[in-house]
Amino acid sequence: MSDATATRRSERDALLVNAWTVTDGDQDEFVEKLDGLFEQLRTRDGFVEGAVLRSTNPTRFISYVRWRSAQDRQRLFDDELLTRFLDDVGEIARADLHSYDVLRSFGPDG
Numbered sequence: 001m002s003d004a005t006a007t008r009r010s011e012r013d014a015l016l017v018n019a020w021t022v023t024d025g026d027q028d029e030f031v032e033k034l035d036g037l038f039e040q041l042r043t044r045d046g047f048v049e050g051a052v053l054r055s056t057n058p059t060r061f062i063s064y065v066r067w068r069s070a071q072d073r074q075r076l077f078d079d080e081l082l083t084r085f086l087d088d089v090g091e092i093a094r095a096d097l098h099s100y101d102v103l104r105s106f107g108p109d110g
Contacts, residue, residue, distance in 0.1 A: 013048065013066055013102035014073040018095050020061040026092035027058055034063055037085050041065055046072025061093075066102075073099060 022030045031052065038050050048066040055061065067073040076082050086095060 012069060013105070014068075014070040015064055015066050015100040015102060016073055016076065016097070017062065017064045017100055018097045020063065020093045020095055022059050022061060022093040024059050027054075027061075030061070030089065030093050033085070033089050034061075037081075038065075040081060041076070044072075044076070046075070070099075070101060 046068040050065040053062040
């Protein structure tokens with residue numbers, strides 16, 4: 001690994017990663033609910049990017065939100081938006097939510 005391909009990120013980017021198990025048959029509703037959450041999150045100060053990934057197993061999803069800093073991420077936990085969303089989606093999906101700090105980020109060499 002060349003030093004040019006790895007960027008060190010110390011007290012910067014913070015991720016919120018969630019692995020979801022969704023009740024079979026409720027996947028479309030789940031994705032619509034996530035879309036609504038992301039539409040709100042992208043207006044928040046510190047939001048960098050987010051994504052929803054679907055597994056080859058149609059009941060498994062990953063979502064992540066990248067924040068500018070751990071403080072920006074923490075503001076989400078202090079806001080009832082996330083709590084309301086988790087309560088709402090809890091009837092059709094089980095969440096396994098974790099926070100991560102970005103240590104390194106990789107891009108194309110050169």
